[in-house]
Amino acid sequence: MRVKLKVWRQAGPNAKGHFQEIDVPEVSEDSSFLEMLDMVNHGLIEKGEEPIAFDSDCREGICGTCGVMINGEAHGPLPGTTTCQHHMRHFTDGATLVIEPWRAKAFPIIKDLVVNRSAFDRIIRAGGYVSVDTGSAPEAAAIPISKEDADTAFESAACIGCGACVAACPNASAMLFVGAKISHLAVLPQGQPERMERAVKMVATMDAQGFGNCTNHGECEKACPKEIKMTNIYRMNADYMKASLAEKKVPK
Ligand code: SF4
Ligand code: FES
Numbered sequence: 001m002r003v004k005l006k007v008w009r010q011a012g013p014n015a016k017g018h019f020q021e022i023d024v025p026e027v028s029e030d031s032s033f034l035e036m037l038d039m040v041n042h043g044l045i046e047k048g049e050e051p052i053a054f055d056s057d058c059r060e061g062i063c064g065t066c067g068v069m070i071n072g073e074a075h076g077p078l079p080g081t082t083t084c085q086h087h088m089r090h091f092t093d094g095a096t097l098v099i100e101p102w103r104a105k106a107f108p109i110i111k112d113l114v115v116n117r118s119a120f121d122r123i124i125r126a127g128g129y130v131s132v133d134t135g136s137a138p139e140a141a142a143i144p145i146s147k148e149d150a151d152t153a154f155e156s157a158a159c160i161g162c163g164a165c166v167a168a169c170p171n172a173s174a175m176l177f178v179g180a181k182i183s184h185l186a187v188l189p190q191g192q193p194e195r196m197e198r199a200v201k202m203v204a205t206m207d208a209q210g211f212g213n214c215t216n217h218g219e220c221e222k223a224c225p226k227e228i229k230m231t232n233i234y235r236m237n238a239d240y241m242k243a244s245l246a247e248k249k250v251p252k
Helices: 033-046 118-127 137-142 147-157 164-168 175-186 195-208 219-223 231-245
Strands: 003-009 018-024 096-100 109-111
Touching: 018 033, 118 175, 118 195, 147 175, 164 175, 164 219, 175 195, 175 219, 175 231, 195 231
Parallel strands: 003 096
Antiparallel strands: 003 018
């Protein structure tokens, strides 16, 4: 098949960006989207031009590094699918594919399609862990957890930290990501001792990174490749409210 790319090129964080048009006259429909970009990069290198910078690691939908906007959609047109899991057969022969990086103030562009998502790391560092003694593996296995709670925790823990929710949201809100990270610990017994403190610290850090607020557009849920639900946001808001009302003293 043949496709035309309009791909965002930006030499560095402060450089002026532009779209470069690249004709891809022949690509297998069985190639993955990233393999197509690899092929384009080989061609650019052979011509002595700068290859397109993009992130990827696992290429199987689990690491969260590969997200780009394809024709205005975070991770491309297939629901519940990361960029790396799209194959060229999911696009029309002769199509023009506009490829852009995540666009959000909290995710500054490093180069071309690569953005700095370390704001997410700072949110996790603020409380996305359990630091109390939870005992050894046999003790953990002895704690009864209902199937419903285990499933809820597992669904929230499926978040791969890709940032598509931020890129898709008109407010560039990170609340789906933060809600998922808070929820997967909030529904388990091991997460209870620090539950309120965790919500307050992670929400405060999220706000400090420059993400916007949720106004219920629902674009995050639609764009999420792991189909994380907005109920995670409601749970986070409930915990944050409870912690605020209790006026719990949380060290800065
Ligand atoms: S909630 Fe979904 S879209 Fe957002 S970071 Fe997690 S996996 Fe990616
Ligand atoms: S490269 Fe790991 S999720 Fe796409």
